[in-house]
Amino acid sequence: MGNGSIFDADLLKKDYSPRIYAYYFKQWEGFHMAFHQHDSTEIMYVMQGECIVEWDAGTDSLAAVKLTKGEFILLDANVPHRLVVEQTCRMLNVEFGFEEHAGGFPSIKQIADEEVTFREMVASPVTYLMLQDPDEVYHTLKSLVLELDKRGGDGGLLDRMLLSQLFIRISRLRREAENNGWQQAEHYVKQSIEFLHQNYDRQISVNDIAARVNLHPGYLQRIFKKQTGQTLIEYVTAVRMEKAKMLLLHTDIPVADISDYVGVGSRQYFHALFKKYTNLTPIEFRKSMNTQRLMDS
Known part of the structure; x- marks a missing residue:
């Protein structure tokens, strides 16, 4: 030994x-x-x-x-x-x-x-x-x-x-x-999720989230992944993409401006994230939803 x-x-x-x-x-x-x-x-x-x-x-x-x-x-x-x-x-x-x-x-x-x-x-x-x-x-x-x-x-x-x-x-x-x-871990993860849902519309980092719940970033990432099955970045990306889908479906906000509403500074990066998340571009998603509404009416 x-x-x-x-x-x-x-x-x-x-x-x-x-x-x-x-x-x-x-x-x-x-x-x-x-x-x-x-x-x-x-x-x-x-x-x-x-x-x-x-x-x-x-x-x-x-x-x-x-x-x-x-x-x-x-x-x-x-x-x-x-x-x-x-x-x-x-x-x-x-x-x-x-x-x-x-x-x-x-x-x-x-x-x-x-x-x-x-x-x-x-x-x-x-x-x-x-x-x-x-x-x-x-x-x-x-x-x-x-x-x-x-x-x-x-x-x-x-x-x-x-x-x-x-x-x-x-x-x-x-x-x-x-x-x-x-x-204890569940409490910190819930605090982090609440913070993410309140701040998804601006650029936030893992360090920002960790500072909000007063934990070291590495430790927060470990317990978040263990509890949710997702990393912090994966989770906030999913929140942003769901918000983007809602805005594309229920508002007339120009597609070019949606990225600003969900905290993704680069329009090109937003389009890439959205396509990966939905298998459709933002324009394709809005058109497909509009088509579906017409068919249902």
Whole structure:
């Protein structure tokens, strides 16, 4: 096993003890960190302000989450990542891994045998967990760091107790987030859809929509696609084309002007979108509908 990852089922097969590699408080101001990685799992907890954590998602793509006060990310070992702070962000960071169990305190395996939520977390490999903290994780993290400072960072019984408590609290938050995640995602998706229906007539970007619902664009796109089966762009395009069909059918607005009414700045691009959506050009669609009305009358 890679001895830095907490998302590793091997921790449940043999006795290992956690080990702290680094810990610190840090105030970041307008900082763009270079991509880096380390053989340890990292907790990045936002105490004040906000930041973005980006990481290599493979296949030449990046993933990212936005963290605000009271949120934290548990980032797996050996994942290339970086921190981006546009304004200011105060953070508490702890990096830890695992080593052969030396006794004197329950091993990770023994803790997992007693706490089902922790066992589930360890056995479910992911790149990261992003969670909202009701202050329980922060107080445990803070107590752990202060205790490590008192002991010169060498660890001890209380350190291991606090770290084990931290694991259990995080795993329980993970379970709660999974239970509530669909409802939360549904709320953000509904807000996004409402925004799209109110603003389809002007040029809007994914960043505009994400800013409206206060989510990172990448995260919003993932939950929107999962809930609707469409990307944000596909959805707003469908809204625009349906509005265009309605205008072509029920108004005398010139075809050349329809694109302006549905937020597509380029007439040529609008015609291409409409043809792809309906298999007819806007002119053909209006004529076919007029012909159909005459036949029905």
